[in-house]
Amino acid sequence: MRRLWLLLGVILLAGTAAAGATDLVADGSVGYRQADLSWTMDPAVMTEGTVLEVRTSNTTVVNLSSSERHSTIVVGSTDGLAQPEPGAWYDDCSGTLAGVSSPVHRMANGTAVVPVGTEAIACTLTGLAAGSDVHLAVWTVGLDGKTNLSASVLATTSVADVLAAPLDTSPYLFAIGSIALSLIALLSVLAWRDRVDGRTSARGAHLYVAPALLALTVLTFYPVIYGMWLSLTDADQTKLGDQVFIGLANFAEVFATSGFLRVTGFTLLWTLANVVAHIGFGLLLALILNSADLRGRTVYRTVLLLPWAIPSYISVLVWRGLFEPMGAINDLLGTDLNLLSDAGGARLAVILVNVWLGIPFMMMSISGALQGIPRDMYEAAKVDGIGAYDRFRHLTLPNLRSALVPLSLLGFIWTFNMFNVIYLMTDGGPNLDFDGPGSTDILITYVYDVAFRDGAYGVAAAWSVVIFLMLVAFSWTYMKRTNATEAVA
Amino acid sequence: MKASTLRRLAAALVVALMLLPGCLEAETEESGEGAEGAVTLTVWHSFAAESKEEAVFEASVADFMAAHPGVNVEVTGIPFAEADRQFMIASQAGEAPDVVRLSSDQLGRIGDVRVNGDPLLEDLRVHLTPAERSAFDARALNAMRYEGDLLGVPASQDCLSLFYNPILFDAAGVDHPDEDWTLDDLVNAATALTSGDVSGLAMPVKDAYWWFGFQAGHGGALFDENGTPTLDSNGSAEAMQWVIDLEQVHGVVQTGTQTESMKTQFLGSKAAMIVDGPWNWATYEAGRIPLQQTLLPTVAETGERVAPLVTYKGWSVSKQSPEKVWATELSLHLSSMDVQRTFASETYTLPTHVDLYEDADIVESDVLSGFLDQLMVGTPAPTTRAMGMVYDPLVTAFENVYAGEMAADEALRLADEALESDLEAAA
Numbered sequence: 001m002r003r004l005w006l007l008l009g010v011i012l013l014a015g016t017a018a019a020g021a022t023d024l025v026a027d028g029s030v031g032y033r034q035a036d037l038s039w040t041m042d043p044a045v046m047t048e049g050t051v052l053e054v055r056t057s058n059t060t061v062v063n064l065s066s067s068e069r070h071s072t073i074v075v076g077s078t079d080g081l082a083q084p085e086p087g088a089w090y091d092d093c094s095g096t097l098a099g100v101s102s103p104v105h106r107m108a109n110g111t112a113v114v115p116v117g118t119e120a121i122a123c124t125l126t127g128l129a130a131g132s133d134v135h136l137a138v139w140t141v142g143l144d145g146k147t148n149l150s151a152s153v154l155a156t157t158s159v160a161d162v163l164a165a166p167l168d169t170s171p172y173l174f175a176i177g178s179i180a181l182s183l184i185a186l187l188s189v190l191a192w193r194d195r196v197d198g199r200t201s202a203r204g205a206h207l208y209v210a211p212a213l214l215a216l217t218v219l220t221f222y223p224v225i226y227g228m229w230l231s232l233t234d235a236d237q238t239k240l241g242d243q244v245f246i247g248l249a250n251f252a253e254v255f256a257t258s259g260f261l262r263v264t265g266f267t268l269l270w271t272l273a274n275v276v277a278h279i280g281f282g283l284l285l286a287l288i289l290n291s292a293d294l295r296g297r298t299v300y301r302t303v304l305l306l307p308w309a310i311p312s313y314i315s316v317l318v319w320r321g322l323f324e325p326m327g328a329i330n331d332l333l334g335t336d337l338n339l340l341s342d343a344g345g346a347r348l349a350v351i352l353v354n355v356w357l358g359i360p361f362m363m364m365s366i367s368g369a370l371q372g373i374p375r376d377m378y379e380a381a382k383v384d385g386i387g388a389y390d391r392f393r394h395l396t397l398p399n400l401r402s403a404l405v406p407l408s409l410l411g412f413i414w415t416f417n418m419f420n421v422i423y424l425m426t427d428g429g430p431n432l433d434f435d436g437p438g439s440t441d442i443l444i445t446y447v448y449d450v451a452f453r454d455g456a457y458g459v460a461a462a463w464s465v466v467i468f469l470m471l472v473a474f475s476w477t478y479m480k481r482t483n484a485t486e487a488v489a
Numbered sequence: 490m491k492a493s494t495l496r497r498l499a500a501a502l503v504v505a506l507m508l509l510p511g512c513l514e515a516e517t518e519e520s521g522e523g524a525e526g527a528v529t530l531t532v533w534h535s536f537a538a539e540s541k542e543e544a545v546f547e548a549s550v551a552d553f554m555a556a557h558p559g560v561n562v563e564v565t566g567i568p569f570a571e572a573d574r575q576f577m578i579a580s581q582a583g584e585a586p587d588v589v590r591l592s593s594d595q596l597g598r599i600g601d602v603r604v605n606g607d608p609l610l611e612d613l614r615v616h617l618t619p620a621e622r623s624a625f626d627a628r629a630l631n632a633m634r635y636e637g638d639l640l641g642v643p644a645s646q647d648c649l650s651l652f653y654n655p656i657l658f659d660a661a662g663v664d665h666p667d668e669d670w671t672l673d674d675l676v677n678a679a680t681a682l683t684s685g686d687v688s689g690l691a692m693p694v695k696d697a698y699w700w701f702g703f704q705a706g707h708g709g710a711l712f713d714e715n716g717t718p719t720l721d722s723n724g725s726a727e728a729m730q731w732v733i734d735l736e737q738v739h740g741v742v743q744t745g746t747q748t749e750s751m752k753t754q755f756l757g758s759k760a761a762m763i764v765d766g767p768w769n770w771a772t773y774e775a776g777r778i779p780l781q782q783t784l785l786p787t788v789a790e791t792g793e794r795v796a797p798l799v800t801y802k803g804w805s806v807s808k809q810s811p812e813k814v815w816a817t818e819l820s821l822h823l824s825s826m827d828v829q830r831t832f833a834s835e836t837y838t839l840p841t842h843v844d845l846y847e848d849a850d851i852v853e854s855d856v857l858s859g860f861l862d863q864l865m866v867g868t869p870a871p872t873t874r875a876m877g878m879v880y881d882p883l884v885t886a887f888e889n890v891y892a893g894e895m896a897a898d899e900a901l902r903l904a905d906e907a908l909e910s911d912l913e914a915a916a
Contacts, residue, residue: 033615033814056618071619090614090622090639108627109843110619127618130814164607164808167583238915240581241605325745338745341695341891430888431881434907452574453881455602 020045020140020148021052021121026155032162033130034091035155038122039138046118049143050075054125054136061137061152070125070136073104073112081105081113096120128157167241175226179217184210224468230461237455250462259436264470267416267442270351274418275411277355279404282362287396289363290370301367308360316424319353323425343439346426350440354421362407369403370396405482412478413471417444443467528815529561531586533576535569541771541836549828553819560815573599580609580809587810588819591641593632593801594870598877600635601915611806612638616817624826628869629841632801635872641803642817643841644824645832647766648867649702649785649797650860651675656779657682657761666762670786672706672731672795675762679741682761689741691751691760694732695891697883699764702797703728705868706788716873718912720883720905724791726897733891767860770837782859784866799867801841833857839864875912882907 021039028035037054051074055067073093083105086092093104095114101122104112114121128134134155140148187206194203231250235243254260285304289297307315322328325338339345373396381391422428422445428438437446444467451460532550536542543566550562565586567575573595579585581604591599602609617639622630629643651666658665663681666674679689692699701711707724719725736742743754752769754760756776764785773780785795804820806813822828826845832838833851839860840851851857870876882904889895895903 031615069620072623088637090617091619109623110627110630111623112619125618126615127621161813163811165605167581167604169583237577237581237602239603239606242603324750326743326750336744341745341888343892429884430892431885432889432892432894434882434885434903435910452578455577 021138021150024136024138024150024153026134026136026153028128028134028155028157029159030124032159033126033128033157034159035125035128035134035136035157036122037125037136037153037155038120039150040120041118041140043117043119045140045142045146045148046075046114046116047143048076048116051141052121053139053141054123055139055149056125056128057135057137057152058133059135061135061149063149064139067135067137070127071112071123073114073121073123074107075116075118076113078105078113078115081107091124091126093121093123096122128155130157130160132157172222172226176218176222179221179225180214183213183217187213227461227464230458231465233458235457235461236459237457240457243458246458250459251466253459254462254466257436259433259441262433263437263441263443263446266347266440270347270354270442271412271415273351274354274358274415275408277351278358278362278411278415279366279408281355281359282366283400283404285359285363286366286370287392289367304363305360307357308364312357313420313424315357316353316421319349319356320425323349340426341430343430343432346430346440350422350425353425354415354418357421358411358415362411365407366400366403369400373399409475409478412474416442416471417467418442419444419448423448443470527559527561528812529563530588530810530812530816530819531563531565532588532590532819533565533567533572533586534590535567535572536590537569538566542768542832542838545828545832545835546823549823549831550819553822556822557815557818560819562819576807577602577609580604580807583809585609585807585809587807587812587816588823589805589807590644590802591805593641593643593803593872594876596633596635596640596805597871597873597875600638600640600872601874608638608808610638610640611808611810611813611817612640613642613806613817613820614639616806616813617642617821621821624842624844625824626841626843626846628799629801629803632799632869632872633803641805642820642824643801643803644829645803645838646799646801646841646864647768647839647860648799648864649699649764649766650782650863651762651785652755652765652770652773652780652782653762654755654758654760654779655781657687657758661761663761665781666783666786668784670783671789672786673789675786676735676739676741679735679762680739683741686759688743688746688754688760690735690762690764691746691754692732692735692742692764693747693751694736694742695884695887696748697880697887698798700729700732700883700887701868702785702795703732703788705797706785706791706793706795707731708788708791708793711879712871712873712875716871716875718875718879718905718908720879720886720908721898721901725901729887729890729897729901733887733897737891767837767839767856770856782856782863784859784863794866796866796868797863799864799869801869803841874915875908878911878915879908882911 021041024037024039026035026037030036041052051072053072054070055061055064056070057067059066061067071091083103086094086103089106090110093112094101095104095118097115097118099119101120104114104121107113125136134157135152136155137152138150140150187210191206194206230243232245232247233243234246234249288294289301289304294300320340323339324330325336330337337345339349377395378391381395386394422440422442426438426440428441428445428449430440431438437449441449443463447460447463447467450456450463534543534546536546547564550564554560554562569592572589572591576585576589576591577599580602596610599609625643626646629646630639633639633641633643653666655665658678661682661684663678666678675690682689704711704725707728709722709725709728710719713719736744736746743750743760746754751760751763751765752772755763755765756773756778758778770780770782785797787794804823806816806820810816824841826842829838829840829842829845830848830850833840833845834854837856837860839857840846845851846861851861885907886895886897886900886904889900890897
């Protein structure tokens with residue numbers, strides 16, 4: 001019965017049909033989700049207003065309802081229409097007129113237009129299912145309403161998707177593995193030496209430190225070494241994985257950056273101002289809290305610890321709101337200051353906020369050290385008639401030295417690399433320099449911009465190495481001059 | 490511990506380390522194949538958390554899964570401004586989602602990025618049929634193309650427009666704004682409306698995105714027809730100075746107003762007008778603010794209307810996705826006429842589907858048709874690398890002019906030079 005209806009449909013169709021597309025040739029091996037289709041047209045129907053539709057189906061195309069419209073080609077004037085070159089449009093189509101093939105013209109909405117009399121058309125069809133049979137036909141609708149459905153042809157699309165290769169992680173794993181193996185070998189040799197030398201008290205010690213060393217290898221040693229390697233390459237976001245060795249060119253770029261001295265200077269100012277203020281205020285508060293006469297010490301201590309207890313990003317965002325022109329500080333002072341938009345004001349603001357954030361840690365650390373100083377020394381000094389200042393100068397400070405020296409070193413390193421306060425408060429701004437860091441950028445925040453905004457990974461790695469060397473140089477000198485490690489011991 | 494035990498442990502560690510790369514490699518291969526008969530797609534969207542947009546998006550994802558029982562879609566929200574950067578980093582780690590929502594100007598930043606020589610986004614030209622493409626506004630579709638490649642299916646478009654609070658206008662006895670307003674009318678009305686803690690206008694005067702429209706209205710352009718930066722073109726400096734003067738000379742914009750604080754001002758009826766986009770309309774409506782919208786004014790000197798930058802948001806498919814066909818299907822579904830109609834009616838998101846321009850519900854909505862009118866006079870943002878890099882030098886230019894360090898023409902000349910230099914370095 002179904003076949004009968006089909007036959008009837010074909011007969012009816014033939015009754016109204018004009019000549020249309022013939023000699024269809026399809027090729028499904030031209031590209032992923034694509035097939036080429038070419039056909040010739042009866043010149044008699046290629047008159048102004050004729051519309052051609054390429055139809056697709058999973059089965060043989062016998063009528064409109066069993067197929068989907070893939071694309072439309074209109075026959076008409078091409079005056080004033082764009083004629084994209086092959087490859088410039090979403091897909092390519094060309095028409096042959098008087099034996100000469102040329103790309104089709106396009107309406108604003110992309111519909112292809114071929115001139116009257118076009119003899120043949122060839123299109124690359126897109127959006128087809130990959131690895132499957134696609135039946136194709138051309139439906140012609142004349143301006144007089146006469147229609148024609150071409151014979152259906154089959155294209156088997158055979159080109160599979162090419163997956164982007166994932167980043168090759170084996171060199172990284174090899175490097176981590178090599179470092180870990182070297183450490184294991186070193187520990188094994190040391191354990192063997194201990195055994196040979198008869199150092200029984202150290203038995204198992206190397207095994208105990210092994211997990212920590214392995215963790216350091218993965219989390220610290222390897223990233224540092226990789227960063228150093230990256231600083232010698234041209235790695236950036238447009239060619240990650242394809243970087244090549246370029247020597248010290250990135251370091252030359254770092255030192256040639258217009259704001260290098262300025263950002264380094266402000267980093268030192270930021271660090272020194274913060275460390276001095278942290279230790280100064282921390283010491284003062286610790287002395288007050290350590291006073292025997294102070295009542296409600298626990299309450300004060302709890303209140304003073306709050307800045308440390310609150311997540312720093314919340315504190316910083318609150319401070320940013322307070323410093324806004326419509327913030328509470330202007331309301332309280334009755335002023336209209338816009339501190340964060342002014343270079344000097346913004347620098348002052350970020351330093352003040354970080355001082356506020358850092359005091360509790362120093363206060364608690366110094367407070368602990370103060371409690372370790374024997375009380376009888378102070379009592380003896382009092383009996384000898386020594387005043388409060390001299391007790392502080394000659395008793396407290398010398399006894400605190402063992403705590404203050406490593407604390408100040410730690411504070412210097414932390415503050416030098418303190419990222420979140422500046423990032424959240426000002427994002428390094430205001431930016432008044434077209435080719436360099438912002439007014440409140442310190443080295444670490446500027447490196448972030450170079451790496452993740454500019455995408456210059458190699459240059460950012462070079463900046464990181466410079467920062468690393470600065471910190472190593474400072475720490476080395478500081479420890480030499482103060483015997484910091486001996487003080488800890 | 491005995492030395493023999495130590496040696497055994499060390500040997501075990503060595504073996505484990507040597508096996509580690511092999512194990513990881515095997516896992517990578519398996520994930521690439523996917524489980525037979527079941528497909529899992531990961532999608533990163535950038536709608537605000539717990540917003541109406543997110544709810545509509547999640548409902549349309551649920552519809553997709555219901556229509557395709559073999560496909561499971563896992564959804565993750567990321568910040569809009571960070572979407573391109575997070576996608577780049579994920580791609581570099583081989584962890585990119587199958588589908589990601591990106592805006593046309595973000596495509597300019599991502600288009601040249603390569604991992605192992607491969608681009609990050611799939612060229613969708615081969616995935617869409619001409620019939621599927623023709624459903625979209627040609628401007629929107631072109632905006633999703635970078636260097637010829639089609640890097641996303643456009644799902645929405647937006648630009649800035651002028652909103653106002655009619656009650657504050659009526660209380661001050663000031664005529665409501667209309668399409669015939671010039672910039673002078675805007676300043677005069679804003680001055681009349683500024684009183685006490687109420688400002689006539691709210692907009693971030695140092696933000697380049699807000700300036701673009703005024704630049705075009707003054708006769709300037711960001712780029713010439715060849716894509717060469719023209720930040721210092723005729724009228725650009727006048728536009729920059731005019732915008733900053735709103736705060737510093739006329740005092741009709743509160744000092745230091747930024748994108749978040751302007752919303753707070755308008756929501757609290759502390760600003761009579763705001764230059765804002767359709768993405769915030771639902772927020773103001775939910776805040777029960779009496780609200781109307783009109784076209785941005787014209788510039789009397791040039792006769793040109795302020796033409797805000799039009800950007801498009803769409804769904805892109807990762808080059809690394811092992812399920813590109815399904816990922817494209819999902820992208821087309823999320824950009825389909827039905828989904829766009831729902832977004833438009835529930836969240837005032839402006840469609841890119843050409844049939845919806847004539848849709849009765851949209852045409853009869855004063856808000857949506859008003860925004861569409863504004864879009865038609867806007868300037869589509871070019872999807873180029875230069876567009877992605879234009880903001881940095883302009884931030885510096887604005888900071889300098891705002892701080893009184895430079896004149897606007899000097900600042901824009903230097904910004905133009907900096908952008909050209911950045912482009913040369915990138916090339």
